[in-house]
Structure formats: structure tokens, C-alpha cells
Amino acid sequence: MAGQTALQALRDKGKMKVGDSILIFGGSGGVGSLAIQFAKALGAAKVTTTSSSVDLCKGLGADEVINYHNDDVLTKLGTDKFNVVFDTVGGIENWKIGQKVISKGGTYVSIVGDGVSLGKMIPRLIYRKYIAFWNCGYDIFFTEPNAGDLETIRGWVEEGKVKAVMDQVKPFPFTLDGAKDLFTKMMSGRNKGKITMTIKE
Numbered sequence: 544m545a546g547q548t549a550l551q552a553l554r555d556k557g558k559m560k561v562g563d564s565i566l567i568f569g570g571s572g573g574v575g576s577l578a579i580q581f582a583k584a585l586g587a588a589k590v591t592t593t594s595s596s597v598d599l600c601k602g603l604g605a606d607e608v609i610n611y612h613n614d615d616v617l618t619k620l621g622t623d624k625f626n627v628v629f630d631t632v633g634g635i636e637n638w639k640i641g642q643k644v645i646s647k648g649g650t651y652v653s654i655v656g657d658g659v660s661l662g663k664m665i666p667r668l669i670y671r672k673y674i675a676f677w678n679c680g681y682d683i684f685f686t687e688p689n690a691g692d693l694e695t696i697r698g699w700v701e702e703g704k705v706k707a708v709m710d711q712v713k714p715f716p717f718t719l720d721g722a723k724d725l726f727t728k729m730m731s732g733r734n735k736g737k738i739t740m741t742i743k744e
Contacts, residue, residue: 545737546696546705548654548686549578549629553585556652556682557627561586564624566644569631570605571596573737574654576708578629579603584704591623593632596735599708620644633657638671642679650680708736717742 552574553559565582569575570592576599582590583604591607593616594600600608609619617640626649628641633655641651651671656664671681699705710728717740725740 544686544688545573546577546581547688547692549574549581550692550696551684551686552629552652552654553578553581553627556684557629557650558680559585559587559627562588563626564589564646565591566620566623566625566628566641567592567605567631568629568637568641570594570600570603570608571708571735572631573708573734575629575631576600576603576736577705578631579605580705581699584699591620591625599735603706603708616640617643625649627652629653631655642674645679648679650682653681653683654686656683710734710736710738 553565557565559565559582563586565578565587567575567578567582567590570579571594575592575594579590579592579600580603589606590604591609592600592605593609593611595610595612597608597610609616620640623644624646625644626646628645628649628651630637630641630651630653633653634657638651638653645651657667668683674681696705700707721740725738728734729738
């Protein structure tokens with residue numbers, strides 16, 4: 544699911560083309576870590592991402608990694624412009640940054656909201672659609688699972704262009720406490736890649 548989300552965000556919603564420059568907010572997460580690799584597989588000229596896991600993201604193919612803990616993201620981006628801005632983190636700040644660095648005719652794609660209620664989020668989405676209309680595209684979407692995308696991803700994996708990043712494996716037993724710990728880590732937003740839980744007999 545994470546792979547299909549990343550692929551559809553870049554290829555379908557972002558309408559990414561060979562030679563494009565891509566900015567990914569949250570490059571070390573489950574979707575972001577795949578989006579870096581997919582962008583390269585699709586022919587991106589430059590992939591920039593935000594993450595405190597600098598070495599991990601560079602190892603996945605990112606050309607530039609901005610550690611948002613240490614640096615001001617907008618300052619580090621400077622005059623760079625991006626054809627696709629892919630937000631896997633959410634929040635108003637990322638939206639504001641994205642609007643300043645997206646190229647004319649580019650697309651801002653998000654898979655998350657701002658951590659507010661649906662009643663507050665809907666007006667924000669309408670506002671962003673309106674603002675983006677004058678300069679770029681804006682799309683927030685839900686993944687549509689399909690076999691064709693899985694075949695594309697499988698091909699990249701077999702060619703060695705893509706690898707899965709696993710953060711943590713929880714040992715047996717599969718208990719409520721174990722599931723709670725996994726969910727807590729997932730909701731912290733600090734995981735690297737996907738989190739797995741293994742059941743051993």
C-alpha cells in the first residue's frame with residue numbers, strides 16, 4: 544500500500560516527467576522512503592527531501608537531504624524550484640514552504656491533513672485548491688490499489704532499483720501490549736520505513 548501510494552502520488556497526481564525536480568516532505572517514513580526511490584526510477588533529475596535521517600535518505604538516492612531539526616528548510620532550499628512537491632507529513636508549515644518553492648504549473652500532492660478536525664480541514668482544502676489554481680495544482684488523495692502498480696513496483700525491486708526499509712521487528716508474542724507499542728511508535732512519526740511485527744511459533 545505504501546508503494547502504491549508513493550507511485551500514484553508522483554506519477555498520477557503529480558504528473559511527474561523525466562528530468563523533473565521533486566521535493567518530498569518526510570523522506571524516511573514508509574511512503575517517503577519509497578517515494579525517493581520511485582522518483583529516481585521514474586527519471587527525476589533531482590530529489591530533495593526533509594528528514595533527520597540524512598544517511599538513510601541519501602542511501603536511498605536523495606540528492607539533497609535537509610535536516611529540519613538543525614536547519615531552516617526554506618533557507619536551505621534557497622532559490623530551488625520543484626515540479627512536484629509531495630507531502631507525506633502534513634501541516635500548515637509544509638504547505639507554506641511548498642507554495643514558495645513549487646514551479647509554475649507544478650503540483651503539490653499530499654496524503655495527510657493538518658492534524659485538525661474534518662470540519663476545520665475541509666475549508667483549508669478548499670482554500671488551498673483556490674490558491675493553487677493560480678500557480679500550480681493541489682491534490683490530496685486516497686490510494687487506489689491495483690495489480691498494475693504492484694507489477695511496476697515488483698519490476699523495480701527485481702531490477703535492484705528499489706528496496707524496502709524496515710524500522711523495527713517486534714518479537715512474539717503478538718500481544719495487545721506489543722500492538723500498542725507498535726502503534727505508538729507509528730503515530731510518533733519518527734519511524735524509518737515501515738514497522739513490522741513478527742509472530743514466531
